[in-house]
Amino acid sequence: MDFDFERLQPYEEPFYGVIPGKGSxxxxxxxxxxxxxTQANYRTEHLTFDVDNFKTSYAILGRPMLARxxxxxxxxxxxxxxxxxxxxxxxxxxxxxxxxxxTEAVQLVEALELSAKATAMVAEAQKMSKDQLTIPEKEPxxxxxQPNPRVKKICLSLEFSTKTALIGADLSEK
Numbered sequence: 001m002d003f004d005f006e007r008l009q010p011y012e013e014p015f016y017g018v019i020p021g022k023g024s025x026x027x028x029x030x031x032x033x034x035x036x037x038t039q040a041n042y043r044t045e046h047l048t049f050d051v052d053n054f055k056t057s058y059a060i061l062g063r064p065m066l067a068r069x070x071x072x073x074x075x076x077x078x079x080x081x082x083x084x085x086x087x088x089x090x091x092x093x094x095x096x097x098x099x100x101x102x103t104e105a106v107q108l109v110e111a112l113e114l115s116a117k118a119t120a121m122v123a124e125a126q127k128m129s130k131d132q133l134t135i136p137e138k139e140p141x142x143x144x145x146q147p148n149p150r151v152k153k154i155c156l157s158l159e160f161s162t163k164t165a166l167i168g169a170d171l172s173e174k
Contacts, residue, residue: 007031008051015050026050036069041086045069 016047028051035044045068066073071082078093108130125133152169155161 011050024052026052034065036091037084037089041084041089043069043082043084043089043101 048118
């Protein structure tokens with residue numbers, strides 16, 4: 001679809017909810033006539049659209065559009081219902097396209113989060129001295145476990161010497 005960029009008006013306020021957890025800055029705003037329905041039953045309204053620089057399966061129709069058309073969206077079934085001169089209009093979405101675009105949006109958010117984490121790690125590494133960043137050349141020595149002097153092992157059975165328990169070393173014999 002060709003777009004007439006001369007009709008694009010500057011607009012710089014961010015909007016949210018398209019890319020989960022992230023705001024988006026539109027490249028502009030445009031007013032377009034929107035017609036819904038068939039030749040026998042249709043409605044036309046002029047709507048304002050924020051134009052952004054990412055792919056989505058949705059024309060992002062917000063509350064002003066829903067109010068203007070008196071439309072009711074049903075997100076689960078990807079259908080939009082609205083009154084028209086000759087009955088109710090039903091506008092159906094494409095499930096496969098919606099799924100593909102939602103998957104791409106999730107992948108984009110994951111990539112942005114990984115990028116932000118990598119940037120934070122680089123910033124933290126730059127704060128460290130060279131000695132802290134070097135890997136030791138020799139293997140660390142293993143430490144041997146020493147018995148706790150405040151605990152002693154007692155035998156629970158005369159027949160089975162392997163059955164033992166640990167108790168406090170400062171307990172009396174009673």
